[in-house]
Amino acid sequence: MSDDLLLEVTDLHAYIGSPRGVVKAVDGVSLQLHRGEALGVVGESGSGKSVMARAIMGLMPARSDRTGTVLFRGRDLLGLSRKELHDVWGKQISMVFQDPGRSLNPVVRVERQLTEGMRRHLGLSRSEAASRALDLLKEVGVPDPERRLKAYPHELSGGMRQRVMIAVALACEPELLIADEPTTALDVTIQRQVLDLLRRVQTDRGMSLMLISHDLHVVAGRTDRTAVMYAGRLGEIGASREVFEDPRHRYTSALLGATPTIGHERHSPLNVIPGSLPSPTDPPSGCRFAPRCAAATDDCSAAQPPLVQIGTDHAVACLHPVNETQREGELVGR
Template structure:
């Protein structure tokens, strides 16, 4: 594994004004993504994962306040103008969004949507761009790619549209691909195909992948490292194997405990995390998971716990971490089954 980070995020904040107050969507997040590795970001819906990804890309609303540091291959993305960022998008960093039906232009044929970025960033001819688009559709498993290039998005299934989105993202050979909940609207069989495809192209091309999901089973076995987000903050980050085998933060432990496993007793109720995410406009002081945590003490509500280092690749923010005795009750496996 290459240790040199392709992406470095330091103390990233993203606050967004709303009629109900200021939404603290991302509140002081820091992590690295190493070159040629897959990095997972997990957490319940509303944890700030997608907003964080958009802040990294520079795609937040104009009224959002984004502060912190984001370095891509040593280049300060936060200091770039809109024009300079557009040169990075697609060519160096690409993104696959949640809903391909909304991301693809409904009145433009698939070929043009794939070749537009190729011709702009790579400066190739129309015929060369066509050939590359054909190859990309073959690579992502689209049957009869020549015919699909002439289709409009509504003529494709949800799974095929997502494969087209991945082809568009891969078109200019980016060094980092951000996949934001790429299987949300797909059935279970297609979900697995898309996830396996992402991992396959990531390893074959030697690029970095940031895979964002609310489902721990999605990142298990498909990522090298995982960051667990809760209410805009990082709860825990470390190697995927370490996070699944020895979770320290109470939220990580609860998420794993709520994950169904093959040996789960039939008809037995699943473990649930009581309560819900705090309001992003009025989060509690201290640890934001404290109101839902069975092990919370007065100390948990006083101040935000600092990151505690387990080893060079594992750290967590919890003043009452999971004990070794509790780890035997954790559900889930590292192979995603």
Template structure:
């Protein structure tokens, strides 16, 4: 799954920063085994930003935790998660904890639950730097002030002495981002980082993440149920449905020429300024299938108007439909030849 840099004899390949192969994350419950993530494979390059999108309950957050090794006690993961060529599944807890922070970091959905309410911002920012980077108290404090400034927090000197409850939700999320960036990670996973924030603050936070990602040439996985939120802030998109990937491609490909019926339905159900006043949105009928007993065949088949008999029986494999675009659909959306030629020419 490495990317080709040059063509012809002597082709050089750069291995991806993160390579996920046949990843499964199953959770035990009183009702049975929940197949939250079921055979997912993808790769993320150095300095690349990927959007992971899909309806709530599609398995996006569980997959991020499976990558990090943060599943609950009743959770189990199988497959392969290779970071910089090193297999993470099966590593002892101590070895994994050395990767958290300086190599892979995460911004969680709700900062009010992730930040310690009885510990100052300064301590929460400096602890990781002192442990992983070996900085002294003064150096760590100086670095903390720089980080607060970088994420746009005014009067950082005062905020270092603050507790989470003394700040707004948007400011707490900025602190969470600063904490995640403190040890200079190579990969940042942002799991629904704008949950419960107003629209203006959402945009500020997402623009901040994109700017920091580009400035640091850091890889990022941006998780959201809202497709427009990842547009313009990612290089590539992976669409997830019922524990599996439905489609992957460049952001431009997925938005301009979606090939999976689910991706097409998601985009059609998204409000845009072009919608006429009082017009109805094209809602996706039905609901996600049960993760306890996933149906055979394509998991979107029961909600798809174009499903055939085979769709209910055979599970589709991810296949290439364009350069860099893969789809798991037996009856993908047809793209006009002129559009296809333009996309192939652009290579984006």
């Protein structure tokens, strides 16, 4: 593991038991994250992005199973006990969840939720932790921070709760921050503020960031590299600019083709990806996007395409990758 490589995930599987069978939420994902790097993870809802993040953190439900390796600073997190993981959470890896209203304790004041981790992991006194909590609220742009420290979460707006959640995640100076759909249920203006805040604190602190979203616009321009997931597997990964400007996987191209643009003709139909995500308990063989792909052949259903390097920092798992003269507008609509 190189000195600048912070996280290395290899052949990660995360299966969850359900009444309908075993949900193959994450099914063989491999990726790397370097120190100080921002990685975007995109895909439709249900593609396995959030479960992958929870599998990395060790926050899986009781009826679940994880295999593979998750090396963080060379240490395999999958082999750690719950007690050992408590020393990792907050201090080394922190997570900003989708819904701060559910993640923050509704009956505990903001100050205590900010200071608990600092006193445990950093050994700060009550007054030192309170002073740092105030500084954190200022850093994340919470107005009137002295008053907000004494507030309960329900007394704050959605945007303020998310800023508090980010402050909680930053409290113990983690090396990796995982932001799982951090703009869910926020209006457009607040979404942009929160996303810009995440990018700013990540850059200022030199920490690594994994930004998870179903919205391509969220990760575009705010990440160094982007990974595209579909039905529990990785379809494409590479430098963000290259992935967005020259997508090679058919699914990535279809996602971009279905995204409205400012130049879209008024009242004209939008491009759509036909069909829906396959059942996670009974996924199709081979490429899981094949049933929805107009370029699919019999070979696509025979075996899962391997992730093949096609550039210095670009890899794709597709037997019929998009080339420079093709765009999914011509191919979707099978």
